[in-house]
Amino acid sequence: MAETYYTIGMAGHIDHGKTTLTKALTEIDTDRLKEEKERGISIELGYAPLKTEKGTHVSIVDVPGHERFIRQMIAGVAGIDLVVLVVAADEGVMPQTEEHLEILQFLGIERCIVAISKIDRVDEIMLELVTEDIKDRLTGTIFDGAPYVYVDSVSGNGVDELRSTIFAELENVKFRDAYGSFRLPIDQVFTVPGQGTIVRGTIYEGIVQKGSQLTLLPDGHKVRARQVQVHNEEQEEARAGQRTAINLGGVEREQVNRGDVLVASEHFLVTDTIDVTLQLISKEFTPLKQRAPVKVHVGTSEVMGRLVLFDRNELTQTEGEVLCQIRLDEEIVVRRGDRFIVRRPTPVETLGGGWVIEPKGGKYRFGNETVATLKQKQQGTPEDLIRTALEQQVVLNMKELIQQTSLTEPVAEETIRQATADERIIAMPAGKFVLAKTVLQLRDDLQDRLAEYHENFPLRPGIGKAELIQSIAARYPKAFIEFGLNRFTEQEELTKNGQYIALPDFTPHLPSKWKVRMEGIISSLEQAGLEAGKWEDYVAGTPVPAEYVNELSLYLLQSGEAYRLTDDTLIHRTAFQQSLDTLKQGTGDAFGLKEAKEALGVSRKYLIPFLELLDQQKLTVRHEDQRKWRQKG
Incomplete structure (x- = not known):
């Protein structure tokens, strides 16, 4: 059975029992800091593994509930697959519950379980009133119809039912496969004596292996994954959907910040201007003037910026979307489709959220013409839709492309014809297609793997084809790897000698450290x-290993x-x-x-x-x- 990995979040108002409930589910206390113990509230994000069931691995993120720790809350829920909204039976929906709900929806979280906690403190009438209050609040939202579970963490009442409901709901959540380039937005940075810099986060895309060469963006530091851990257990690799800690070599603690992003390719953009579609909160707020300062949360980063409007000079509450631009004070790492939250810096309040239309926005004139251009970007050209589908699935045939994009057959075929003619998209055998940039990424990954192998095994003629394919099979479909190996061999970017694959300029040789001994x-x-x-x-008796x-x-x-x-x-x-x-x-x-x-x-x-x-x-x-x-x- 295939292993699947998910991250779920515990969200809700302060002191509604999120941390206690996490401990009841996992037997782990996520309040680690001294001040958290003393004050009885969560300040930093807490993480715990939920017991594996049927090959499904789950990490729980215990999100801080206090308003002053909203940044940590946003960083924690960015990248989760399912949220458990915790509401105390003796208090019901509170202001922080409302704000968390807004944020969760803006971030595109689609699955929710409502856990009504502390049920042993109230009678049945109160429990019914609280339940109806929550249902009224969720009516018309994406969480309308979410399952309800009644729990008490102290007595354990309902905890097993909640655990079963979590796994049942995850069966309806699309598993984030590990295809594509590795991306890890960092939400925690710290040091461990004798080990150096450690970063934590939820892997958005791809896979990371122990020893991988990575880039820390936006500054561009080259680093190495010296050690990979998942819930305090060292692993050879970690993949999309997993909470991961990585021991980084080549960088000091002071050079890494929450909000930085670890990547494994050059395909990620660093930008300070993003074109966005913005959805505003449902309640009235103080109008925001043109180019007003805002605080933007995207991934795990929090940056200041200015809101640039093109069809109005003032932003007020509206039910429709607003196509606009945010010019940031600092560079960030985003892709098209990434979700964000916008908050007013003072007085502090959430204004809305949305998704990134264009990661590298330009300078546009005020007026409806610019809004129309942004609308066209938002909808995407047929090739944009096809490229997005191929970025997510790597390899698709024509039927699958039409299913993924909802394009008509003639439009899809003509778009593919033009894109393959210009080699933006590469045609594979059996009528399948792949992005040209993905082919280049595969080539780079193969060459990096071979370079590492040649360094470790200089006496060998190369790596066996089967072993090479297996080493990166978690990132790419095997048929695509086979296609790439044939293509790169024909183009003399790799060499093949029998079953062995090598870099073109590699010749087996004696390792320099032991050359004299071996020559003897x-x-x-x-x-x-x-x-x-x-x-x-x-x-016999030689010092050679x-x-x-x-x-x-x-x-x-x-x-x-x-x-x-x-x-x-x-x-x-x-x-x-x-x-x-x-x-x-x-x-x-x-x-x-x-x-x-x-x-x-x-x-x-x-x-x-x-x-x-x-x-x-x-x-x-x-x-x-x-x-x-x-x-x-």
Whole structure:
């Protein structure tokens, strides 16, 4: 059964029991900080793993409820797949509950479970009143019709039902697969003595492996994933949907901030101007003038900016969307479709939210013409829709593209025809298509993997094709990897020798650190001639690591520097060639053991394996007691 990974959030008003409920579900107290213990409220985000069920892995984010910690709340829910809205039975819907609901909807969270907590404190009548109050508040929202669960974390009443409801709801949530470029918005940064800089976040896209070379944006620092952890357990890799901690090499704690983004490719934009579609809150607010300062939350970043309007000079409450632009004071990392929240800096209040139409906005004139242009960008061209579908699914055929984009068949076919003619989209066998940038990304990933492999295994001719495919199969469909390998080999960007794949400029060689020692072993083998001892005798007592000793024998055989005489004996190529020349000179067109022994002067211990080696090399052919040269001279 395929493993799936989800992150869910506990949201709601302060002191409604989110942390206690998280502990009841997971047996983990997410309030870690001293001040959290003393004040009884969550300040930083808390995380805990929910017990795995049927291959479904779940991380719970305990989101701070206090208004002053709203930034942490937004950072926590960005990237979650399901929210548990916690409402205390003895208080009902409170102001923070309302604001959390607005934020969750603006961020595009579509699945919700209402957990009415502290039910042991109220009677049935009060419980019914609170339930009706919540249902009234959710009517007309995306959470209308959400399941309700009644719980008490202290007694444990209803906790098992909540756990079952969580897993049942997740069956209806689309699992974020790991295809695409790795992206991790950072929501926590800290240091651990002896380990250095640690970052945490929920992986939005792709997969990260231990040892991966990454880029920290927006500053562009090159870093390495020295260690990858999921809920305090070290892993070889982590993927989209997982809460992850990464130990970064190559960067100091002071160089990393919450809101920075870790990526594994050059396909992510750094921008300070975004074109957006903005949906405003449902209640009245103090009007916002043109270019008024706003605080923008996107991913895990919080930046100041100015709201640029194109069809009005003042922003007031409206039910419709507003197509506008936000010019930011700092650079951020976003993609088309990313969700954001806009808040007034003073007095502090949430104004609305929406999604990014264009990550790299330009400077436009005021007027309806600009709004029409933004509308067209929002809707997207047929190619925009196809590109978005291919970014999400990597490889699709025409039928799947039409299903994903809702384009008509003629429009989809014509768009693909034009895009493949210009090689913006690449046609694959079996009528499938892939973005040209994804092909380039695959090439870069393969070359990076091979470069790492060559550095670790310099004696080997390359990595086995099956092993190479398996090493990146979590990121790309296997058929696409096969297509890429064939394409890159034909274009001489990779080389293929039998089952081995290598970089074009790579040649197997002795590792520099052990070169002198290894040359000594090879020289001893050469001096022994045909009467070589066992291979283990030549390497006994050498300081060369055991793994390199084993690699060296394979290297000598694969490079033609040596031949295998018996299972445990090698002879150097000079010994082979000299013995071959001597035997040819000392025999006629055909010869037996007696003639071969007289020519070479060695015992049967070495003579018979050598003659059998000549047969294997197709230099001789044996017939009964005689051998005949296939070609002499």
